[in-house]
Structures are given as C-alpha cells and as structure tokens.
Amino acid sequence: MLDQRPTASPAPGLSRLPGDGQELRPKVSILVSDLSSRGAGRWNGAVRPFLLAQALQSRGYPVEIVGFSAEGDAENPRSRSGPAPAANQAAPTTDVAIHTVPLATPAPGLRAVGELFRHLSGDIVYAYKLKPSSFGLALLHRQMARSRPHRPILLDIDDWELSWHGGDDYRYRPSSRQLARDLLKHQGALRHPDHPLYLQWIERLVAKADLITTHNDFLQRRFGGVKIPNGKDTELFNPDRYDPEASRAAYGLADYRVLMFPGAPRPYKGVEDVLVAMDRLNQPDLKLVIVGGSPYDDYDRTLRDRWPQHIIHLGKQPYEDMPRVIAAAHVVVVPQRQTPAAQAQFPLKLTDGMAMAKPILATRVGDIPEILADTGYLAEPDSPADLAAQLQSIFADWPQAQALGLKARARCCEHYSITTMATQLDHLLANL
Numbered sequence: 001m002l003d004q005r006p007t008a009s010p011a012p013g014l015s016r017l018p019g020d021g022q023e024l025r026p027k028v029s030i031l032v033s034d035l036s037s038r039g040a041g042r043w044n045g046a047v048r049p050f051l052l053a054q055a056l057q058s059r060g061y062p063v064e065i066v067g068f069s070a071e072g073d074a075e076n077p078r079s080r081s082g083p084a085p086a087a088n089q090a091a092p093t094t095d096v097a098i099h100t101v102p103l104a105t106p107a108p109g110l111r112a113v114g115e116l117f118r119h120l121s122g123d124i125v126y127a128y129k130l131k132p133s134s135f136g137l138a139l140l141h142r143q144m145a146r147s148r149p150h151r152p153i154l155l156d157i158d159d160w161e162l163s164w165h166g167g168d169d170y171r172y173r174p175s176s177r178q179l180a181r182d183l184l185k186h187q188g189a190l191r192h193p194d195h196p197l198y199l200q201w202i203e204r205l206v207a208k209a210d211l212i213t214t215h216n217d218f219l220q221r222r223f224g225g226v227k228i229p230n231g232k233d234t235e236l237f238n239p240d241r242y243d244p245e246a247s248r249a250a251y252g253l254a255d256y257r258v259l260m261f262p263g264a265p266r267p268y269k270g271v272e273d274v275l276v277a278m279d280r281l282n283q284p285d286l287k288l289v290i291v292g293g294s295p296y297d298d299y300d301r302t303l304r305d306r307w308p309q310h311i312i313h314l315g316k317q318p319y320e321d322m323p324r325v326i327a328a329a330h331v332v333v334v335p336q337r338q339t340p341a342a343q344a345q346f347p348l349k350l351t352d353g354m355a356m357a358k359p360i361l362a363t364r365v366g367d368i369p370e371i372l373a374d375t376g377y378l379a380e381p382d383s384p385a386d387l388a389a390q391l392q393s394i395f396a397d398w399p400q401a402q403a404l405g406l407k408a409r410a411r412c413c414e415h416y417s418i419t420t421m422a423t424q425l426d427h428l429l430a431n432l
Helices: 048-058 110-119 132-144 161-165 176-184 196-203 217-223 244-250 271-281 299-306 319-327 348-355 368-372 384-396 398-415 418-430
Strands: 028-032 063-069 097-102 124-128 153-157 211-214 257-262 286-291 311-315 331-334 360-363 377-379
Touching: 028 048, 028 132, 048 063, 048 124, 048 153, 048 418, 063 110, 097 110, 110 132, 124 132, 132 153, 132 196, 161 196, 211 217, 211 418, 244 319, 257 271, 257 319, 257 348, 271 286, 271 299, 271 384, 286 319, 299 311, 319 348, 331 348, 348 360, 348 368, 348 398, 360 368, 360 384, 360 398, 368 377, 368 398, 377 384, 384 398
Parallel strands: 028 063, 028 124, 063 097, 124 153, 153 211, 257 286, 257 331, 286 311, 331 360, 360 377
Antiparallel strands: none
C-alpha cells in the first residue's frame, strides 16, 4: 500500500520514525463533522478526535484534523487552516494542524464538501463518529479520489448516535405532506445529512471501514472493531503540581467540601441524583461545583434555579487550567444514569479525577466499573439514596478515600494514559 523500502525518500505526508531513520509513518487525516463549540470544539478540543491526534503524533504520525463549523465567517465559506483558534484549541501539548471549513447553514453544501475534500491529504482517512457527515463523506471521498482508490478508511465510534432518537425503536413514518416538507423546504429535516433516518442507513455501512475503533464494550458489541479507551495526559494532569487548598482558595471554595462535576450536565448524566442525595444529607458545607455547562440548552440553568443552595457554577475553563480546577475538588462525581446514551459513553471526567488522584464517586453504568475497578466508590444508577450513603462513607473515612484516589491515579497512568492509547493505535496502524 505504501512504499516503505529503506532506500526511499519520504514522500509527501510521510515522516520517519523517531530514532529509526528508515521506516515511514503514513499521514492521518481525522475527519470531524463538527468542530464548533457544540461539537468537537467543546472543552477547548479536549475530546476524542484531539486525543487520537495527540496519541498518533506522539508516535511520529503526521496528523491533521479536517472538519466543518457553523461558527465564524459564514459569509465567506473558505477553509481556515493552521492551529486551532482559541475556541477550538487542542490540548497545549498538541500542535496538530486543523483545517476548518465554515458553514453558512448547519448542513454542508456541495461547495463546503469540496473544500473539505481538498484538505483530506492523508494516506489514511480516520472518520470520527458513525455519521453521514463524517464516515459517509469519507466513503464518498474514496469513491471520488480515483487516483488513490485504496486509501484506507478508519472509523472511530464514540457514541451510539441513534440513542438520541430512540435507538432501535426509531421509525421515520411521515405523511405524504410531511415527507414533501422534509425534502423540499429550505431547512427541511431530510436536508440535514445526520437526520436519524440517515443514521439508521449509515449503520449498515460500517463493514466498508477498513478498521473500526471504539472506546467501550457496549459499542464494541454493537459495531465490532477494536476497543481503544480514551487516554489522559497524565503529565499535565499530575496532582503533584497543584496544591488543593490553594486551588480552593483561588476559586472561592475554601469554606466547602467540594463535589465536582467537570462537564456539561445532561439528564442522563445523573447530576439531579447527586443533588437529591445532597438534599437527603442536608449538610450546608457540601457543594456541587459544576465546571463548564451545557452548550446545547439551558438544562444547567434549570438545575441552578432548582438547587441554588447546593450548586456553585464555575463556567467553562481553559483546558490547560483544568488540572488546577480539579485539584480543588474533594470528590469527583460521575453519576451516570442507566440509559443507552450513558452506556455508550466513556466519561472523560472519570479519568480527569483518576489522573488527579481524587476520590471518585460513580455509578455502575457501562464500562465505569471496569475503568474504576477497586479504586473508587460505586453506587447503583438512578439511586440518590445510594449516592448519599456513599458520600457518607467517603467523608467518614477520609484517609481511606485519599488512598483510593492514589490507586486511581496509578491505574489511570497504566491503562488510560495518552501513552497507552498511542501504543494501541500504533500497533493497529502498523498492521493495517
């Protein structure tokens, strides 16, 4: 597939292995459907496609991220290239090239798709998410690129997209009039490439990927492929670099025992269950600190309006500041509910807390028990009473909770680091 003879000079898109001087690395184009702050750009790029890029770069692979964004210069839909802007900035240890194609409307038109295709310069196209706007475009691009018809397509599945629309029970059964509106109106539902009907169809095409990666058992059972858990930059997230008391003072939390939820609250993430548990405990110095907020709706504001006595909202923080923020926590909470959406996810906040050696309180949902193993506290999902009991146990024996936090850090470094992720990806690509 690629000429890797020792006498060859590096071709465009290929780089030599660090310390090897002979073997060549293929260039990888990671295709992302949404690079906006509602998509992969949230959390300053500290989400799956950027983790993949960081891991691949650490093993010497040239990497670029290519995708759309409906934010920015919609009047002039030309691609912007270079390092990500502040809103979409990748982790500071990553200097990955990012090519963003601005969109005038949420659905990309032919011109925008053409711009995207012109930036897919890699020897491998790595489509992020099982969606027509990513994997579907990768397949179309391969059909159109006749000069390179055998370029491999990798597919990374980090969510069950249909779970947001009823899963396997979803049916599109419009009336004739509704079908006409959905097809013909300027913003008709079927004019959007990721309509749930198309999500159903794209699931039937997963076998066309040369390799599938995912990050948990639920998705692997459904779609096959190789499980590669999310990696954490354990050097950046190193608790030895931060003073918890100083962090709490810096964020105005010095007077509280801090339960921290570093993420975007959504109903399936179980934040309400923690708040009900706090109602049961009725301990005024116990606060739930929400870092960030939902980019999708006002759900987090609804929580603050209902439980103002329990919630402190820090707002969105720069990625490079997140270790200092998490250092302020006494306990990191990951209270997922038992829903298909939650089962299909790998909560990044889990390894945030583990890397920072924090006591973790999570629920028995999806891969969480396997990830956490015996290094944290597990409650039954959808059970505020169990969460309250676990919180009591944590603070009743605080030295034991701290010891478990240190074990969680060690487990994260061994199994869920960027280094481990990079080793797994390198092995896969070497055998592709």
